[in-house]
Amino acid sequence: MKVKPHTESGLKTWVGLAALVLAMGLFYFGIPALIAQNPEVYSRYYTTLSGIALLSMASAGVWLTFYIGRINIGQGVFCLFGAYISGILVVNYGMNFWYSAIWAGVICSLLSFLIGLPILRLRGVYFAMVTLISTQVATLVVQNLAITKQGRSFALPPPAALTLPGTDIVVIPAFTLEGAAVGFYFAAITLMILTFLGLYRLVNSRIGQLCKSLQQNEELASSLGVNIVWLRLVAYAISCFVGGVAGAFYGAQQANLNVSLFTVQDSVNFLLYCFMGGLNYVVGPLIGTITLRLGWDQLSPTGEYQLAIYALALIILMFILPNGLMSLVEEGKKWFIRPNHRQKLQSMSAQKPVKTVAKSAAKKRPKTAAKTAPKSNKGRK
Amino acid sequence: MSEILQVKSITKKFGGLTAVNGVSFGVKEKEILSVIGPNGAGKSTLFKLISSFMKPSDGEVLFNGKRISNQAPHIVARKGVVRTFQETTIFKNMTVKQTVIVAHHLRSKANLWGYFVSTPNARNDEKHFGDSADEILEFLGLSSMANEQASNLPHGHLRALGIAMGLATNPKILLLDEPFAGMNHDETMKAVKMVRDLRKRGLTVLLVEHDMHAVMTISDRIVVLNFGTKIAEGTPEQIQKNPAVIEAYLGHEDKEIGL
Amino acid sequence: MEQVIANGLFTGAQYALIALGLTLIFGLMNVLNFAHGQMFVLGALFAYTIFNHIVELGWFLGMTPWLANILTFMVALVATLVFLAFVGALFERFLFRTVIKRSSRDESTMLLAAATAFLLDALLPMKHVFGELSHSLPALIEGSFSIEQPWFSDTPFYMPYSKVFIGGLALFLIAGFMAFMQYTKPGRAMRALAQDKIAAQLMGVHVDRFTMLGFALGAMLAGGIGALIVTITNIGPTAGSSFSIKAFIMVMIGGAGVVGGAIAGGFVLGMMESIVPTLLAPYDLANLSDLIIFAALMIFLSFRPQGLMGKPWG
Numbered sequence: 031m032k033v034k035p036h037t038e039s040g041l042k043t044w045v046g047l048a049a050l051v052l053a054m055g056l057f058y059f060g061i062p063a064l065i066a067q068n069p070e071v072y073s074r075y076y077t078t079l080s081g082i083a084l085l086s087m088a089s090a091g092v093w094l095t096f097y098i099g100r101i102n103i104g105q106g107v108f109c110l111f112g113a114y115i116s117g118i119l120v121v122n123y124g125m126n127f128w129y130s131a132i133w134a135g136v137i138c139s140l141l142s143f144l145i146g147l148p149i150l151r152l153r154g155v156y157f158a159m160v161t162l163i164s165t166q167v168a169t170l171v172v173q174n175l176a177i178t179k180q181g182r183s184f185a186l187p188p189p190a191a192l193t194l195p196g197t198d199i200v201v202i203p204a205f206t207l208e209g210a211a212v213g214f215y216f217a218a219i220t221l222m223i224l225t226f227l228g229l230y231r232l233v234n235s236r237i238g239q240l241c242k243s244l245q246q247n248e249e250l251a252s253s254l255g256v257n258i259v260w261l262r263l264v265a266y267a268i269s270c271f272v273g274g275v276a277g278a279f280y281g282a283q284q285a286n287l288n289v290s291l292f293t294v295q296d297s298v299n300f301l302l303y304c305f306m307g308g309l310n311y312v313v314g315p316l317i318g319t320i321t322l323r324l325g326w327d328q329l330s331p332t333g334e335y336q337l338a339i340y341a342l343a344l345i346i347l348m349f350i351l352p353n354g355l356m357s358l359v360e361e362g363k364k365w366f367i368r369p370n371h372r373q374k375l376q377s378m379s380a381q382k383p384v385k386t387v388a389k390s391a392a393k394k395r396p397k398t399a400a401k402t403a404p405k406s407n408k409g410r411k
Numbered sequence: 412m413s414e415i416l417q418v419k420s421i422t423k424k425f426g427g428l429t430a431v432n433g434v435s436f437g438v439k440e441k442e443i444l445s446v447i448g449p450n451g452a453g454k455s456t457l458f459k460l461i462s463s464f465m466k467p468s469d470g471e472v473l474f475n476g477k478r479i480s481n482q483a484p485h486i487v488a489r490k491g492v493v494r495t496f497q498e499t500t501i502f503k504n505m506t507v508k509q510t511v512i513v514a515h516h517l518r519s520k521a522n523l524w525g526y527f528v529s530t531p532n533a534r535n536d537e538k539h540f541g542d543s544a545d546e547i548l549e550f551l552g553l554s555s556m557a558n559e560q561a562s563n564l565p566h567g568h569l570r571a572l573g574i575a576m577g578l579a580t581n582p583k584i585l586l587l588d589e590p591f592a593g594m595n596h597d598e599t600m601k602a603v604k605m606v607r608d609l610r611k612r613g614l615t616v617l618l619v620e621h622d623m624h625a626v627m628t629i630s631d632r633i634v635v636l637n638f639g640t641k642i643a644e645g646t647p648e649q650i651q652k653n654p655a656v657i658e659a660y661l662g663h664e665d666k667e668i669g670l
Numbered sequence: 671m672e673q674v675i676a677n678g679l680f681t682g683a684q685y686a687l688i689a690l691g692l693t694l695i696f697g698l699m700n701v702l703n704f705a706h707g708q709m710f711v712l713g714a715l716f717a718y719t720i721f722n723h724i725v726e727l728g729w730f731l732g733m734t735p736w737l738a739n740i741l742t743f744m745v746a747l748v749a750t751l752v753f754l755a756f757v758g759a760l761f762e763r764f765l766f767r768t769v770i771k772r773s774s775r776d777e778s779t780m781l782l783a784a785a786t787a788f789l790l791d792a793l794l795p796m797k798h799v800f801g802e803l804s805h806s807l808p809a810l811i812e813g814s815f816s817i818e819q820p821w822f823s824d825t826p827f828y829m830p831y832s833k834v835f836i837g838g839l840a841l842f843l844i845a846g847f848m849a850f851m852q853y854t855k856p857g858r859a860m861r862a863l864a865q866d867k868i869a870a871q872l873m874g875v876h877v878d879r880f881t882m883l884g885f886a887l888g889a890m891l892a893g894g895i896g897a898l899i900v901t902i903t904n905i906g907p908t909a910g911s912s913f914s915i916k917a918f919i920m921v922m923i924g925g926a927g928v929v930g931g932a933i934a935g936g937f938v939l940g941m942m943e944s945i946v947p948t949l950l951a952p953y954d955l956a957n958l959s960d961l962i963i964f965a966a967l968m969i970f971l972s973f974r975p976q977g978l979m980g981k982p983w984g
C-alpha cells in the first residue's frame with residue numbers, strides 16, 4: 031500500500047519526460063524537416079503553428095485561473111493589451127522587441143492586480159460575466175485611444191537583434207522579412223514549452239495543492255491559514271503575464287495590430303480550448319488549442335461551410351467526450367489498469383457502497399453533496 | 412491560570428436579527444469549554460466571530476490579550492485560533508493525506524517562490540509535512556484511509572478529517588463546531604477521548620455540541636446561549652442544575668438536558 | 671429630453687424581453703446560453719421571411735395597407751414564437767440535457783452553448799437559409815406622433831406610430847410572461863425549480879419537463895423580440911453574438927436568474943444607451959459613451975455582483 035504511489039508517480043515522471051523529449055523533438059526537428067520536404071506548400075504551417083503555440087500559451091493562463099476556481103473569459107484583454115504595449119514600446123519608444131514583450135507581460139500582470147483585487151472576490155458566473163465585459167471594455171479602450179491609432183492598422187517592424195546587455199554578442203539575430211515566419215515559429219514553440227513546463231511545475235508543487243484547495247473550498251482554505259486573496263492575485267497575475275507575452279508575440283508575428291486581433295470571441299475561444307482539452311490536465315489547453323485550431327485551419331477549403339462543420343464537430347465532441355479530450359486518458363487508465371489493482375479497487379468499493387470507481391460516482395457526487403450540505407459552495411456560485 | 416481567550420460583550424446583528432447579543436466569557440489555557448444552546452441560538456455565529464470569519468457588530472475578541480476581531484481569518488488562524496466547520500466541509504477532490512498536508516500550510520518555512528523552484532527549505536517542509544500528516548492521521552485513526560478521496564469517507568471519518576485539518580495547522584485554540592454530530596454512541600465516546608487527548612497535546616478546545624451526554628462528560632466548563640444571549644456559565648454540575656438552562660431547553664421539546 | 675427618455679424606454683422594453691429569456695434559462699439550468707443572441711436573430715429573420723411571403727395575401731384581399739401590414743405581422747409574430755419555442759425545446763431535449771447528464775462539470779454546458787452559437791452563426795447567413803444581407807421590414811404604420819413644443823427641450827418630440835405599436839407589443843409580452851410565471855401552474859413550477867432544484871424535485875415538480883419548457887420559453891422570448899425589432903432596424907444574420915453580450919450584461923445588472931432583475935437590467939441599459947450619448951454630446955465625447963457605459967457596468971458588478979435585485983451569490 032505504501033509503495034504503490036511511489037512507483038506510480040515514478041512511472042508518471044518517466045512517461046512525462048519521454049513525452050516531453052518526443053514533443054520537443056517533433057517541434058524543433060520533426061516539423062521543420064517535414065516542412066522542408068515541400069517548402070512551397072507547407073511553409074505556411076510555420077505561421078499557423080506559431081499562432082497555435084502562442085494561443086495555447088494564453089489558454090494555459092485561462093487554465094490556471096480555472097485551477098483556482100474561476101471561469102475566465104477575459105484573457106483577450108491581456109492578449110490585446112500585451113500586443114499593443116509591446117507595439118507601442120517598439121514603434122513609439124524604439125525599444126527592442128524582445129524586451130518589449132517582457133514589459134508587456136509585466137505591465138499586464140500589474141494591471142491584473144488592479145483589476146483582480148475587486149473582481150477576484152467574485153465566483154462562478156459572476157466572475158465569468160465581469161471578465162467577459164472586460165474584454166468588451168478593452169476593445170473599446172483600444173478603439174478610443176490615439177496612441178493605439180484608434181485600433182486601426184498599426185504596423186510593426188520585424189524584431190531587431192537581441193544582444194547581451196553592454197556587449198555586441200548577438201543572442202537572437204534580427205528577423206528578416208522572409209525569415210520572420212521561421213523565427214517566430216521557434217520563438218513561439220520555445221515560449222510554449224517554457225510556459226507548460228512552468229505550469230506543470232507550479233501545479234505539481236505545493237502551490238498547486240494550495241490552488242486546488244482554493245478551487246474546491248475557499249472558506250475552508252482560509253480557515254487553514256491560506257491567504258486566499260494573495261494566492262488568487264498571484265495566480266491571476268501569472269495568467270495575465272502569460273497572456274500579455276503571448277499577445278505581444280502574436281501581434282509581432284502578424285506585423286500589424288488592429289482592434290480585432292483579440293475580441294470577445296477570442297476570449298471565449300480560449301475557454302473552449304481549455305474545456306476541449308480537459309481541465310484536469312496541465313496539457314489540456316495545449317491539446318485543446320492544437321485540436322481546435324488545427325481542425326479549424328484544415329477546414330478552410332470548405333469555405334462557406336467551415337464554421338458550420340467546425341461547430342458540428344464541437345457539438346459531436348461534446349457528446350462523445352463531455353469532459354474534454356484528456357478524459358480519454360482516464361478512460362484508458364481504466365482499461366489498462368493492472369489486474370491486481372483493479373481487484374483492490376473492487377474490493378474497496380464493495381466495502382463502502384458510497385465509493386464507486388466508475389463514472390456513476392462522478393455523476394452522483396454533486397447531487398449527494400448538495401443534499402447533505404445545502405449551504406456549501408455549490409449553491410453559492 | 413491566565414485566560415488565553417477573552418470574548419468581550421460581542422454582538423452580531425443580521426439586519427433586524429441579533430444572532431449574538433453582548434456575550435462575554437473567558438477561556439483558560441488547556442481548558443475544554445463547551446458552548447451549548449437550542450438550534451439557532453447563535454453558537455456557530457459566535458464561533459465565526461471568534462475565528463474572525465465574520466466581523467462583530469460590536470465588542471471584541473482578545474487572544475493572549477491582543478485584539479483579533481476584524482482581522483482576516485487566515486491571519487487569526489496563523490496566530491493559532493482555528494475553527495472547524497459545522498457542515499462537513501472538505502476538499503472534495505483531494506485524498507485524505509493531501510488534505511492534511513495542505514492544512515500544514517501555516518507551518519511552512521518556504522514561500523511560494525521557494526516551492527516553485529524547490530529550495531532546501533521547501534523540500535524540508537514537504538518531508539516534514541508528510542511525516543506530520545502521517546502522525547496526525549495515525550492519532551485520529553485515519554491512517555488506513557490516507558489515500559482515499561476525501562469525498563468517499565463515511566460521515567464519522569469526515570468529522571475526524573475536519574479535526575485533523577485543524578490539528579495540522581498547529582493551533583493554540585481549536586474551535587470544533589458539532590464534532591460529534593451524526594456519530595453513534597461508540598463513535599462519540601471514541602471522539603470524546605480524542606478531544607481529551609488534544610488537550611494533552613497542549614491545546615485549548617472550544618466546542619459546540621448538541622450531544623449533552625458528551626458535553627457533560629468532556630467539558631471543564633459550559634457556556635449556555637439562548638437567543639444570542641448568554642444565560643449561564645459554569646461547570647457541568649452547575650449547568651445541569653441551573654433553572655434558566657432547564658427552562659430554555661424545556662421550551663424546545665425535542666431537546667433534553669441531562670443524561 | 672422627452673425624446674431621449676422615450677427612446678430609452680423603447681429600447682429598454684426590447685432589451686428587457688431579451689434579458690428575460692436569458693435569465694429564465696440561466697435560472698432554471700445554470701446554463702449561460704451564448705446562443706441567445708442568435709436565437710434573437712433567428713426570430714427576426716424568420717419573421718421577416720414569413721411576413722414577406724404572406725403580406726401580399728392581405729393586399730390581395732383588398733385590405734387597407736396598414737391593416738394588412740399589422741395583421742400579417744401578427745401572424746408572422748405568432749409563427750415566430752411557435753417556431754422558436756420549438757427550436758428551443760429541441761435544443762434542450764437533444765443537446766443540453768444529454769451533455770449536462772454526461773459531463774462532470776456544470777461549465778461544460780458553456781462549451782455546448784458556444785458551439786450552438788457558432789452553428790447558428792454559420793447556418794443563418796447561408797444562401798439557402800437567410801442569405802448574408804441584413805433585413806428590416808417596412809414601417810407597419812405610416813405617420814408619427816409628434817409634439818412641436820415639448821416641455822423640457824427645444825427640439826420637437828417625435829415618435830413613429832409603428833414604434834408606439836411595437837413598444838406596446840413588447841410591454842404586452844413582458845406582462846404576459848410575468849403573469850404566466852406568477853399565476854399559472856407551469857410558471858410556478860418553473861419558479862420553484864429556479865429557486866431550489868432539489869426541493870422542487872421533492873415536491874414532485876417534473877424537472878426535465880419544466881426545464882425544457884423554460885428553455886423553449888426563453889428561446890421564444892428572444893425570437894419574439896427579434897420579430898418586433900426587425901420592424902424598426904436592420905438585422906443581419908451574424909449580429910447574434912453582440913446581442914448575446916448585451917443580454918448577459920442586462921441579466922447581470924438586474925441579478926442573475928432573477929426575473930424582475932432582468933426587466934430592470936433591460937430598462938437600465940436601454941436608458942443608459944439613450945441618455946449617456948446625449949449627456950456627452952456637448953463635450954464632443956459621444957463616441958466614448960459605449961466605453962463609459964461598459965466600464966461603469968464592470969465597476970458596478972465588481973462591487974455588487976448580485977446586481978440590483980439578486981441574492982448575494984445568486
Ligand SMILES: Nc1ncnc2c1ncn2[C@@H]1O[C@H](COP(=O)(O)OP(=O)(O)OP(=O)(O)O)[C@@H](O)[C@H]1O
Pocket residue numbers: 425428430448449450451452453454455456457497
Ligand atoms: N449569514 C447569516 N445571515 C443572516 N442570518 C444568519 C446568518 N448566519 C446565521 N444567521 C441566523 O442567526 C441565528 C443564529 O445562527 P447560528 O447558526 O449561529 O445558530 P446555531 O446556534 O449554530 O444553531 P444550530 O444549533 O442549528 O447550529 C439563526 O437565526 C440564523 O438564521
Ligand SMILES: [Mg+2]
Pocket residue numbers: 454455456497
Ligand atoms: Mg450551528
